Amino acid sequence: MSFSIPAGLEAEIDELITHYPVRRSASLMLLHAIQEHFGWVSPEAVQWTAAKLGLEPINVHELLTFYPMFRQAAPGRHQIKVCRTLSCALGGSHALHRHVCERLGLDAGAHGLQTTKDGKFSVEFVECLAGCGSAPVMMCGDDFHEGVSGKKADEILGGCK
Amino acid sequence: MAQEYKLILKHADEPGYTPDIECYLRHGGYDSLRKALTVPVVELSDGKKKSAQEQIREDVMKSGLRGRGGAGFSCGLKWSFVDRRSGKPIYLICNADESEPGTFKDRQIIHKDPHQLIEGMIISCFANDVKLAYIYIRGEMPKGAKILNQALKEARAKNLLGKNILGTGYDLEIHVHRGAGAYICGEETGLIESLEGKRPYPRIKPPYFPAVLGLYMCPTIVNNVETLCNVKHIVGMGGAEFAKLGTPNNTGTRIVSLSGQVKRPGYYEIEVGKATLGQLIHDPEFGGGLLDGRKLKAVIPGGSSSKVLKAGEKFKLKRKVDGKDVEERPIFLIFLMISIRFSKRAP
Known part of the structure; x- marks a missing residue:
């Protein structure tokens, strides 16, 4: 190559x-x-x-x-990072992660970056994203989303082309 | 009655306030820089001269400013450790690797008022004869990096940065350097290793301070975002005036990050020492109390390295020095983040 x-x-x-x-x-x-x-x-x-x-x-x-941000294999086109550090964990980030994984047909219990078969999405847990006051927070690509409910997550995923 | 006191976040959340330079200039932006660059040289009685840089450094010392990164080390003292006789270049790095769990104040400054940080940085660089500086921003803030790059570009276009700043003959360049997801990069020697293009393993000490041997083994100042913003205000109002804010040995304001199960989580700027943990949790203008049905179990006053305070636990705030009671700094003055944990709602 x-x-x-x-x-x-x-x-x-x-x-x-x-x-x-x-x-x-x-x-x-x-x-x-x-x-x-x-x-x-x-x-x-x-x-x-x-x-x-x-x-x-x-x-x-x-x-x-x-450095955890660098990839040695191609991830999905849209990368979802869900914060799992304390404030977000208290604010429901594990439920959010499970919701996102289930919606995309991924195993929420698996370790590390999970990518959908069509290569469209990757989902992973990350450490504190410095948005603790509006937990739970997640990133979709470069965009940072605060106070992410299941409904809001669906909208974010739906907006990814 | 405890209340907010907005110095750093004075404009950030005002409706219509935007992160561009025109808006910043309309709000008196870069006036402190102009003031700093034109401080007249003072003739001392013994015939020696005191430069503008020395006067600014003295003013920062007088202000009593402590670092806002977490350790609370005196900023003026840190600057005084810089080896100015080595003949090597002096570097300044803004630590914007905000990744301590529960801390989310620097993100607000970077996103909403980036020029305040840049002005504070230019003044700090000028005061320390720095010609090249970096903002080390964590990799997870790609938008923040873009905003800072845009702000630096605007500052360059107005000759507030670059060659011969405002015709004073002073040259300075500032670049944004992105991390890539490693918490340890917040530790200053790890951060320096990372900036050198290596794994961010913290350096073996001594030397204890990068002020002597830091980036490329040159004297280096590493300051937090909020600390550098404070320098702008110290120059603006004068160190003595700044020292009137807060308490005598812990001056100025602090941005408290409140998260967990309170009614109004968020960031609140207060005069140091002018609010208690209880007020921050329960007062309607701060946390507004616990969420319904929750009971306070513990508070983490700052970062993973701080002691977890259990509800109802009593702390001795006095210690004996030379047989006398000396007042300790109240706990939350040292730390900057508050997380609150609660028991599960009763069934």
Whole structure:
């Protein structure tokens, strides 16, 4: 499989690298940019990033395996993150997670990221999203939703094309 | 009667207040920066001169400002640890990795009033001869990162940031750096490792303070979002005036994050020490009491590392120093988050 970075993305990446006096510092921002474009970070993308920053591939791979937001396999097109930390747990986040999983035909009891067979949705529990005052909260893609009831979750899922 | 006192959140929730620079300027935005940049050099009686930067740092020390990240360390003291003779560049990092369970104040500032943070940051950078600064925002706040990038762009366009700021010859660049979902990045040395493009393993201490060896082994200041916003107000009103807010050894205001099973969860800004936990939970202008049918079991006054306070538990707020009773800081002054747990509704 050949791997190539489109010119627009590479220009964005080159600009990001200028933000730092040491190239390695740009690693996280490069991985974000790559993941936003491809949906995940492939082994080829790790090689490419390492070469771009003058690093060994392990220097980039170890970030991928540490930081929970980076994906080593393609997730669903719409990623649902339900907060499960204390305030949200008290506010009903487990019921919300179960509701979302059941609606999408996923196993609410399974560990880790769950993706629907058609690749449209991924659902996972995450730690505190800093929205404790309006629990339970969840993210759908980049959008942050507060006080999410079952009905509101249905509307959010329904709005995903 | 305890009540809210809005300093940082003065405008954030006003109807019609928007996060763009024009709105901020209409509300007196960047006046404190202009004031800071034009503080005249003072001639001392011994013939030495005191620069604008030194005067601002002194004012922050005088204000008694404590860090709003959680540890409550004196901001002026932290700045005083910076090694200014090393010849290395000095960096400033805004810690916007708000991920302590129960804390949700910085998100409000970033989303609703990003220029207040940027103004506080520019002033803090100027006062510490910083030429390059970063805002480390947690990865789960992609919208916040976009808002900050937009705000930085607006500030650059008005020459409030970049080369030769407002014709003073001072250069500063600020960039947004995104985390990727790791709680440990909130710890300042872990955050620095992360910003260097590594796994965020906290550094072995000593050295104890990044002020001596921080980012790229250069002197580095790491301050919380709310702390940096306070710097803007300290310059605006003067350190002595700021110190009149709150209590003598814990000054200013604090944004309290109230969550759990109260009637009115949310964020409330109060003068430090001017409301008790009970008032925050029960007063109608704060938590408004427990949800119907609930009984108070415990309160977590701040983050996972704080002691869980059980309902009805009594605490000694005095300690002996040199045989005398010294008043301790009341517990909630130190912490910034309140979660409330309750027993299940009786059947």
